[in-house]
Amino acid sequence: MFKNYSILLTISLYIIISSCAQFVPPTGGPKDITPPNLTESFPKNETLNYKQKTIRLVFDELIDASSLRQELIITPQPESAFEVKVKSNELLLQYDKPFLDSTTYTFNFRQGIKDLNERTPAKNLKLVFSTGNEIDSLSISGKANYLWSGQIADEVLVGLYTINKEDTIPVLLRKPNYFIKTDTSGNYSFENIKSGKYQLIAFQDKNSNLIFDQSKELFSFHPDTIKLDSNISNLTLSLYPNDRTELKVKRSLARRNNYSIAFNKDYEKIEVNFPTDDSLTYQFRREELLFFKHPNTSDTTLTKIIVQDSLGQKLEINTKIYFQEDPETKTKIEALSIRSEIKPNIKLKKPIEYIFDFEYPIIDFDTSKFKILGDTTYLEKYTFEWLDPSHTKISIKTNPIAKRDLQLNFQSGAITNYKSDTNSTYTLINTLYPQESYGLIEGTINKDSSNYIIQLIDSKTTQVIDFQETNSIFSFKKVIAGNYYLRIIKDANNNHRWDTGYFEQQQQPEEITIYPELLRLKENFELRDIVIN
Structure with a gap:
């Protein structure tokens, strides 16, 4: 028994001693905010004729390089893969192939190396070496912003592409020879660049593949080929939407009550024709055209569709519209929903346009079951108009005499769709801006004689509140x-819209500028004499 007790005591003491021996980072005291400093590198900075496949960096403290692959930017990008190894305060990059001959390489580590305890990143850590007899020393720098807002474009990829006869792959289908990402101020700077001819391009690179994805990423390019034989600065790149993908049908799907044609991108204009006497109602949706089984109920309906996108590209479709077979069951009457673009309880500005959407074509609007009541007393006058040939969207306009509020009401059964579904009672109540809430914004365009589209933008929501076309004077009245x-x-080109650029033809997008001052409009106040140069 005494022997068992001795064994138990020995085990207990071992556990206590082992627990005390575990490493615990020291607590208390001032926080270490000193970044790791580079004490040694192999090769040394600006080494010439470097032929090895290994990069070795030594720091004055323990390091963390877990985010190095995301942060490290190497220009030009080596063709071979590399392995990252960290041991204590040393970093090793091991490549599986030699670097290209007579080439200057720049390793920009950005935020990729941090001290182990506080994760403070090393500052301005960069390594330059050459596999030839000289270090390339030319530079290109500038700034990037977003064309539509004028705001800084940070973390945007800026690429330099060599232009020579040996380049058989189109620029937008290959990776840049040199690339960098803009900083938090939108600045970019290429250093140690070889002399030659280049194309300068910027894009968002959301998927980090170093290739421009035109359907999802904003884009910009410098309009001329750059002949680099001296340092160049102050090149501004303004990024904009540039989706030039071909318009295509993504899918077609037949259902019991509708037939859907989905496109790979949004369209600007669409034309539907029925070559025979049969016809169907249809609805335009974002990137989709929806046909309904009404009024024609035959098995198939021949249809010709012409779709056009914002670039003027056209797609012509000749197809047969059909629907899934109905099971032999009694059709169920459902509640018809009413969707409004105006939400309850928000303030409205006179005159007012209500727009309502319906899921299926409407065959009857009983106006005797509809009214707009002002200040709970006045029966307001209104007009209405169907906005599509299939009666799935309606506009109701009123210029009320009310001063405080409006109450719009659809009584039960006011709306009936082709399936005989009807609405339940729907009421929308909103307050009105008083007359003294309004102001005026007015000015002149002091540019050339071209036509200009002036957009008034809410600084909070960034929504376009109003717009005008002019080549001289603009005036926004009754502005909240x-x-x-x-x-x-x-x-x-006077086509009443903004046109994007065309890289293959080296055509820049139509010019957009943002007036540099924020316009602070007070109630019952006028901002005049605004001059746009």
Whole structure:
């Protein structure tokens, strides 16, 4: 028994001693915010004729390089893969192939190396070496912003592409020879660049593949080939939407009550024709065209569709529209929903346009079961208009005499769709802005004689509140007090819209400028004499 007790005591003491011996980072005291400092590198910075496949860096403290692959930018990018090894205060990059001959390489580590305890990143850590007899020393720098907002474009990829006869792959289908990402101020700077001809391009690179994905990423390019034989600075790149993908049908799907044609991108204009006497109602949706089984109920309906996107690209479709067979069951009457673009309880500005969407075509609007009541007393006058040929969207306009509030009401059964579904009672109540809430914003365009589209933008929501087309004077009346920006679009071809660029033809997008001052409009106040140069 004494022997068992001795064994138990020995085990207990071992556990206590082992627990005390575990490493616990020291607590208390001042926080270590000193970044790791590079004490040694192999090769040394600006080494010439370097032929090895290994990069070794030594620091003055323990390091963490877990995010190095995401942060490290190497220009030009080596063709071979590399392995990252960290041992204590040393970093080793091991490549499986030699670097290209007579090439200057720049390793920008950005935030990729941090001290182990506080994760403070090393500052301005960069390594430059050459596999030839000289270090390339030319530079290109500038700034990037977003064309539509004028805001700084940070963490955007900026690439330099060599232009020579040996390049058989189109620029937008290959990776840049040199690339960098903009900093938090939108600045970019290429250093140690070889002399030659280059194309300068910027894009968002959301999937980090170093290739521009035009359907999802914003884009910009410098309009001319750069002949680099001296340092160049102050090149501004303004990123904009540039989706030039071909318009295609993504899928077609037949259901019991509708037939859907989905496109790979949004369209600007669509035309539907029925070559025979049969016809169907249809509805335009974002990137989709929806046909309904009404009024024609035959098995198939021949249809010709012409779709056009914002670039003017057209797609012509000749197809047969059909629907899934109905089971032999009694059709169930369902409640018809009413969707409004105006939400309850928000303030409205006179005159007012209500827009309502319906899921299926409407065959009857009983106006005797509809009314707009002002200040709970006045029966307001209104007009209505169907906005599509299939009666799935309606506009109701009123310029009320009420001063405080409006109450819009659809009584039960006011709306009936082709399936005989009807609505339940729907009421929408909103307050009105008083007359003294309004102000005026007015000014002149002091540019060339081109047509300009002036957009008034709410600084909080960034929504376009109003717009005008002019080549001289603009005047926004009855503007709600608030803070606004002005966006000025040069409509160079007078087609009443903004046109994107065309890289393959080296055509820049139509010019957009943001008025530099925030317009602070007070109630019953006028901002005049705004000059846009």
